Amino acid sequence: MGSDIGELFEKIEVTFDELKGMRAAIDGHNIIYQFLSSIRQPDGTPLMDRNGNITSHLTGIIYRFTNLIEVGIRPIFVFDGKPPDLKAKTIEKRREVRNNAELKWDEAKERGDLEDAMKYAKASTRITPEIIQDAKELLGMMGIPWIDAPSEGEAQAVYLLKNGDCDFVGSQDFDSLLFGADRLVRNLATTGKRKIPGKKLYVDISPEEIWLEENLKRLGITQQQLIDIGILVGTDFNEGVKGVGPKTALKLIKQEGTIEKVLDLLNVEIGELDKVKAIFTSPEVRTDYEISESIVDEEGLFNFLCVQHDFSRDRIEKAISRLKNANKGQMRLDKWF
């Protein structure tokens, strides 16, 4: 979300075979946002049931995670709790951007500009408590465990990783690296086609992993210095220094050693620096969670998706049977090893 530090890291393409059997801590907010913003009609309208409830995220979750479970990945969703106070400015700014985009979406629709309509519709994506609630209900019935973080979901996901309760963090964002995620996997989807924004061009996208330790070694920095770089560039919790991007930040941190010295050199300040640092170095996490994969609630899924939310019977029956078969395969495998 916040940190623009992605370009500093080396990404390694990875196959699903290599990820087979692994537990993935999924950043729930991140993936739901992606589904909501991308699963839309040409004029930007999201998928909805007959009562006008948005269902784009449910579509995304049922199909993508059926696929992932079928290839042997075991997801654990982590949801955001209460944001740190320092995030208030970011949240307010996002709300303004959303409201503005909503107006422009309407205007674009009126003048029949589909491309603009889609652009502004995506920018107006809003995650409501109902959307999160529906997602959790669906996950439960799919047999996918989820937990609530007390604060930042990414931080909780990294705690799971460090605690041995998952094998990697799955997110498009790089923030988990600031929290110390040893292994981050991006593009965790089985169908690898993605549209290039604004163009009618599609490229093949495959999963890629980022190993934190190797990257720190290659960059010649410590974890603390990576956090310093993130803060210089800007995070959800601070604004960052104007004119300083990832490359400049890396250079300055390597040259000066610490963010304090860099700020002295540039003669600028970052408000509540120690508090921002602490969000990454000692984040608020829950340690008393329980992760339990459950069985597929066939009837519940059919009722929730088809009866309540107007999903196609054929498609959902197929997805349910694939889910059940995948789980059976998993069980058998567990018994053998």
Place this chain on the structure above:
DNA sequence: CTTGGTCA
């Protein structure tokens, strides 16, 4: 985003 039909 994913599915599933069509067509070379």
Place this chain on the structure above:
DNA sequence: TGACCAAGG
């Protein structure tokens, strides 16, 4: 098969 595309809810 694989590329392409409309539709999904």
